[in-house]
Amino acid sequence: MKRALITAGASGIGFAMGEAFAQVGFDVWVTDVDATALPRCPSNWTTRQVDASDDVQMRRLFEEIAAAGGVDVVCANAGIAGPTARVEDVVWEDWKACVDVTLGSAFLCAKYAAPLMKASGSGAIVLTSSTAGVFGYPNRAPYAAAKWGVIGLMKTLAMELGPFGIRANAICPGAVEGPRMEGVLQREADAKGMTRDAVYDGYASGTSMRTFVTAQDIANMAVFLASDGAQRVSGQVISVDGHTENPDPKP
Numbered sequence: 001m002k003r004a005l006i007t008a009g010a011s012g013i014g015f016a017m018g019e020a021f022a023q024v025g026f027d028v029w030v031t032d033v034d035a036t037a038l039p040r041c042p043s044n045w046t047t048r049q050v051d052a053s054d055d056v057q058m059r060r061l062f063e064e065i066a067a068a069g070g071v072d073v074v075c076a077n078a079g080i081a082g083p084t085a086r087v088e089d090v091v092w093e094d095w096k097a098c099v100d101v102t103l104g105s106a107f108l109c110a111k112y113a114a115p116l117m118k119a120s121g122s123g124a125i126v127l128t129s130s131t132a133g134v135f136g137y138p139n140r141a142p143y144a145a146a147k148w149g150v151i152g153l154m155k156t157l158a159m160e161l162g163p164f165g166i167r168a169n170a171i172c173p174g175a176v177e178g179p180r181m182e183g184v185l186q187r188e189a190d191a192k193g194m195t196r197d198a199v200y201d202g203y204a205s206g207t208s209m210r211t212f213v214t215a216q217d218i219a220n221m222a223v224f225l226a227s228d229g230a231q232r233v234s235g236q237v238i239s240v241d242g243h244t245e246n247p248d249p250k251p
């Protein structure tokens with residue numbers, strides 16, 4: 001049975017990835033920093049409380065995975081939004097925290113997955129970036145920079161690891177329906193004296209398809225990128241975003 005590891009998988013996109021990989025027969029391992037969220041994972045998944053940006057915890061996790069027989073697919077999915085502030089107001093500590101989790105966690109996945117995948121002669125690494133990493137994101141400089149960094153990391157992994165039969169690709173989700181975006185919509189609606197629906201429509205109007213996407217949309221792409229159907233796809237940035245037409249709509 002093939003094994004997939006998903007970081008930050010107790011909720012949101014990572015959870016949908018866990019469900020999608022389970023559905024196609026993978027042995028699913030999910031980690032999350034939030035121990036209280038892990039029990040909602042199905043009992044046949046292996047769950048571990050791990051801060052994906054902590055080197056020691058990640059090294060131990062991969063030691064356990066190695067002892068269990070290795071890993072075929074790693075979804076480096078952890079990322080935090082970081083501060084919402086103009087660049088001149090971003091506090092250095094907040095910059096570092098956002099980049100550590102959003103980019104550092106992806107690096108740690110790659111660092112510890114590479115030797116295991118090299119030993120087996122195959123593997124797929126799927127990194128969650130963001131449309132913010134392609135277009136930028138006003139008032140989210142640390143997040144956008146870290147997600148751009150995820151793409152640079154992915155391109156390098158594809159070059160370094162391709163000769164060993166290992167592929168790396170990045171998915172760029174647009175705005176994903178769910179608790180994270182609901183918070184953003186509500187905060188923005190409150191700040192601008194608008195309704196939540198008006199703010200939603202403003203964001204959606206930035207896409208050709210006038211839509212947000214779902215966690216399931218992202219999970220479907222992760223499963224495809226990890227599959228034999230994508231066996232010659234590597235080093236690619238795949239947007240799943242309803243086609244971003246205007247990256248900075250003004251709701």
Ligand code: NAD
Nearest residue numbers: 008011012013032033034051052077078079130173175176
């Ligand atoms: P989320 O905010 O719903 O959080 C998912 C999980 O991440 C939570 O269970 C949380 O406990 C966990 N987590 C946070 N920090 C962690 C850490 N240091 N180590 C391990 N787990 C940690 O996230 P989401 O919306 O599902 O986003 C998942 C990924 O997709 C992130 O990288 C995010 O930046 C990216 N993304 C999200 C959106 C969106 O609109 N939601 C859009 C583009 C990209």
